[in-house]
Amino acid sequence: IKNIKKRDAADVNVDGIDIHSMKIDCKITSRFAHTIITSQAVNRANVSKEALFDVELPKTAFITNFVMTIDGVSYPGIIKEKEAAQQQYQKAVSRGQTAGLVKASGRKTEKFSVSVNIAAAKNVTFELNYEELLKRSFGKYELLIKVNPKQLVKQFEIEANIFEPQGISYLDAEASFITNDLLPVMQKSFSGKKGRVVFKPTLDQQRSCADCPTTLLNGDFVIKYDVNRETPGNIQIVNGYFVHFFAPKNITRLSKNIVFIIDVSISMSGRKLEQTKQALLKILEDIKEDDYLNFVLFGSDVHKWKDTLIQATPENLEEARRYVRDINIAGWTNLNGGLLAGIEMLNEAQRSGTLPERSASLIIMLTDGRPTKGETNTQTIIDNVRNAIQGKYPLYNLGFGYDLDYASLEKMAAENNGLARRIYEDSDSDLQLQGFYDEVANPLLTEVELKYPENAISDLTQNNFKHYYDGSEIVVAGRITDNDLNSITAEVTAHGAEDDMIFAEQADVEETTKALEEREYIFGDFIRRLWAYLTIHQLLEKRNAAKGEEKANLTAKALEMSLQYKFVTPLTSMVVTKPEDNEDKTALADKPLEAEATRQSSQSVVPSYSVPATSHRYTSVDGD
């Protein structure tokens, strides 16, 4: 968290802005996290000063509220339809005022910053609220808090209270800046349903060295936890809304059939190709003997390692390693050709019955550019891929760097039960690639369908999933329409490694409601908000892949819910009004989209060309 500070001030409390508190208060109930960041400051100077509130929040979170209180007068942010907010904003811009408040800032975060002039001897309190559903990955939920106050803060505190009706099985917290001296300051405890993490360093404990005026609090503060799983699933019901968490354990892993479709066009040359090779070699080490695999490389032309998928025997893996080491650059980007060759290979294997009967097939495609060879019309490629896959296997699109049409990769993946992920150009790109593979390396179930009593529920979130991977969790939420319903029964059907499986889950409405009556942990209608959050996310994903009237309907529904539940989503903006020189100014908080992300000049990237710094660049004519 970047705290309030005087602009350009290198040290604490320079020029009179005195920050006396900064608190990050997080309440997590049933994986749904509600975070409030509050910061208070006083201008002790004789003249007005500018205070800056600058914090980073997870990309997966939606801002829900922001209030600025200056000397007792509150200026709340108002969430509006994006277009309406933009119009208001344009008026402000035409008067030469202000800029957007939220910007993409890193791989996992976006930055919210607002500054305001504080008159002499006046005080200001900033309060930002955001919410997110924590995703289970590698068997843990993870809450990320970015800490960067840049100066010593008199009362600095991070407090997270977790309430999980299933009971907490594991809880840990770590910070990238932690020292031996600070370790005892981090208090972690859990018992039964409750967990707590508190980090409250004193001024001296914040110092980067004894008597130093600088802070060592700079980095990631991460809380990880998991819950008990006595049953494969757990249903929770509060105030007419339910959520079903499904994460069975002790299930035999399925073998998988995986096709890697790799871009080897000339723009991949150099470090990107080397990192890709490193990642593939590491993946080959982890691949199981009952898995099947193949590689399709596309440059100007398309090359297959083998004509069909082959089993990952030690001999075949050795040959695969040799093949990967010898991968070379080969011209332009024939994306369409590469994708269709990989899909057809899986289709053919399925037709001929050469793959294990109970196995999970998937495609991982990696590209760093736009199509420049063969079919170059992106929509046609998307249509071709959808028609070729026909919903049979998920397609995961990895976009390497920024010189690509990420929105199209997202759309293509969403249409084919997969997802897109950006691989950031950096020294750890190979680890990012491996990390993604690890997430999908252990499929446990395929064709997972979660069914509920049809007449008693409505507004269900996605309840069909192509695959369920070890260490993840399926979440479905919905609304109960039958007021007299005493219990909910869920039936989950899926294909496992040995059998088809049916899991049944029942939850008593009264009992689960009672179990959740822990007032101090519950922030409002959290299951309803969880349902709304999940529904909006899924509507936005579906919207990416939709066209025409369907797209308009999805947009309208997502917008309506964003406004109703006061979420800053890609369809809404929060208008923040702040008093400046006796005249109110407005600024907008918008949610940045990954598809619109651009290379950050501060990132340590080594692209094949350098990117100019944004300062000192003018349209000009000159000579040397």
Place this chain on the structure above:
Amino acid sequence: PHFIIDVPQKEDALCFNINEDPGVVLNLIRDPTTGIIVNGQLIGDVTTDNDAGLHNTYIGRLGIINTQLNLTLEVTPEKIVLHNGTKQKTFMWLDEVILLHPSLTLKIIRKKSLEVSLGEGATFEVVLHKKWKKHLSHADFLGFYIMDSHRLSENTHGLLGQFLHPIDFNILEVHPGSDPEKPDATMIVKNNQLTVTRGWQKDYTEDTKRGTNVPCWFIHNNAEGLIDGTYTDYVVPSLF
């Protein structure tokens, strides 16, 4: 001279050279709405009689005009002359002066640069490049930078002026070029497919002696395909 085009939407820059003969006047900015015009006259290296090869050219003389206000400003490496109707004022580069005229502000930084503001939202900077005393072939020359163009209308054109409107381009297939430090790429711009080279050009607004490297995509062939028409379309008969 080398042109640098800032493309803020892409957080990137484009650059190109225009190679024309000394004496030729190029229109840099023309805004019929505000009446602001900027023209630049080229000069070449100082050559010797037996030197018949190709030479670099530079901006040797600048004309900044506001037709609506009947103001003209002539800038050469020697002096700065302001014509206001029938009145004329001359400044030398040795002067350190700020002139607050009702419709124009001039700020001369002695022997370095000149800032010209034609009202709020139209500010230019002229950089003076003095030759190295012992350098025989170079002449003194000028650089011209658009610091603020908000006041210029959407009708603005000219070699620089056309780029004050948003321009979109896409870079495809970055690949090694003839120089290992300067990769080539394909640029899609204005429905043209151009081969461009990643390089850098100098911006002298901060450091008038050494300049600052601005990474940019270099467009070859006098910016053919990037600029509207060809560079000869921007040749005008005189500075004013």
